[in-house]
Amino acid sequence: MTRKLDGSKLVIATHNAGKLREISALLAPFGVDCVSAGELGLPEPEETGTTFVENALLKAHAAAKAAGLPALADDSGLSVTALGGRPGVYTADWAERQWFEGEPGRDWYMAMGKVEGLLSEQGPDVDRSCWFTSVLAIAWPEGDEAIYEGRVDGTFSWPPRGTMGFGYDPVFVPQGQNVSFAQLTVAEKQAMSHRADAFEKLVADQFGDAAHG
Numbered sequence: 001m002t003r004k005l006d007g008s009k010l011v012i013a014t015h016n017a018g019k020l021r022e023i024s025a026l027l028a029p030f031g032v033d034c035v036s037a038g039e040l041g042l043p044e045p046e047e048t049g050t051t052f053v054e055n056a057l058l059k060a061h062a063a064a065k066a067a068g069l070p071a072l073a074d075d076s077g078l079s080v081t082a083l084g085g086r087p088g089v090y091t092a093d094w095a096e097r098q099w100f101e102g103e104p105g106r107d108w109y110m111a112m113g114k115v116e117g118l119l120s121e122q123g124p125d126v127d128r129s130c131w132f133t134s135v136l137a138i139a140w141p142e143g144d145e146a147i148y149e150g151r152v153d154g155t156f157s158w159p160p161r162g163t164m165g166f167g168y169d170p171v172f173v174p175q176g177q178n179v180s181f182a183q184l185t186v187a188e189k190q191a192m193s194h195r196a197d198a199f200e201k202l203v204a205d206q207f208g209d210a211a212h213g
C-alpha cells in the first residue's frame with residue numbers, strides 16, 4: 001500500500017514551465033492545493049540518476065525535504081529505437097543551456113536537430129519509431145514514496161511542426177495521428193500523452209474510487 005495524499009499542499013517539483021502547465025491541468029479536477037518549486041524558490045537538483053525512476057525520486061525527495069510538504073516530480077524523455085533508446089534519460093541534457101531574451105532556457109531546436117542528424121546518418125529508410133516516457137514520483141518529507149510510469153509511442157518526424165507544447169513536441173507524431181504533439185491543444189495532448197498515462201495510474205492509486213476527470 002502506498003501512502004496517500006491527505007489534502008495538504010502538494011509541491012509540483014519541476015522547473016519546466018511546460019510540464020508545470022500540464023501537471024496543473026491534470027490535477028485541477030481533483031482539487032489538490034498546489035504550489036510550484038519555482039514559487040517556493042526551491043533549487044533545481046542535479047539529476048545524477050541513470051534511470052527515469054531514480055531521477056524522478058531524487059527530484060521529489062529533494063523538494064519534499066526542502067519544503068516540508070509532499071512533492072510530485074516528473075522525469076521524462078524521448079527514446080529513439082534506432083538510437084538504442086537515446087537520448088532517453090539524457091533528453092534534457094542534449095539541449096544546451098542558453099539565454100533567450102534575458103531568460104535562461106534550453107535550445108530544443110538544436111537538440112531535435114541532433115537526433116535528426118543521427119537518424120539521417122542511417123539513411124532514408126531508417127526506423128523513425130520512438131516513444132516518450134514519463135515517471136511521476138510522489139515523495140513525503142518523512143521519506144515515503146510512490147512511483148507511476150507512463151508511455152506513448154510514435155514517430156520522430158522532420159522538420160519540426162507546430163508551436164504548442166514544449167521540448168521535443170514539434171517532432172513527435174503519436175501513433176495513429178498525422179500531426180505532432182505541438183499541433184495539438186493541451187487537452188488533445190493530455191488524451192494520449194505519456195504524462196497523462198502515468199497520471200491515470202497515480203489517480204487510480206491516490207484518489208481511488210473517488211477519481212474523476
Ligand SMILES: O=P(O)(O)OP(=O)(O)OP(=O)(O)OC[C@H]1O[C@@H](n2cnc3c(O)ncnc32)[C@H](O)[C@@H]1O
Pocket residue numbers: 013014015016019044047059074075076077078091092132165166167168169181193195
Ligand atoms: O527536471 P524538471 O525540472 O522537471 O524539468 P526538465 O525539463 O529538466 O525535465 P527532465 O529532466 O525530465 O527532462 C526531460 C526532457 O524531455 C523532454 N520532454 C519530456 N516530456 C515531454 C513532452 O511531453 N513533450 C516534449 N518534450 C518532453 C523535454 O525536453 C524535457 O526537458
Ligand SMILES: [Mg+2]
Pocket residue numbers: 047092
Ligand atoms: Mg530535469
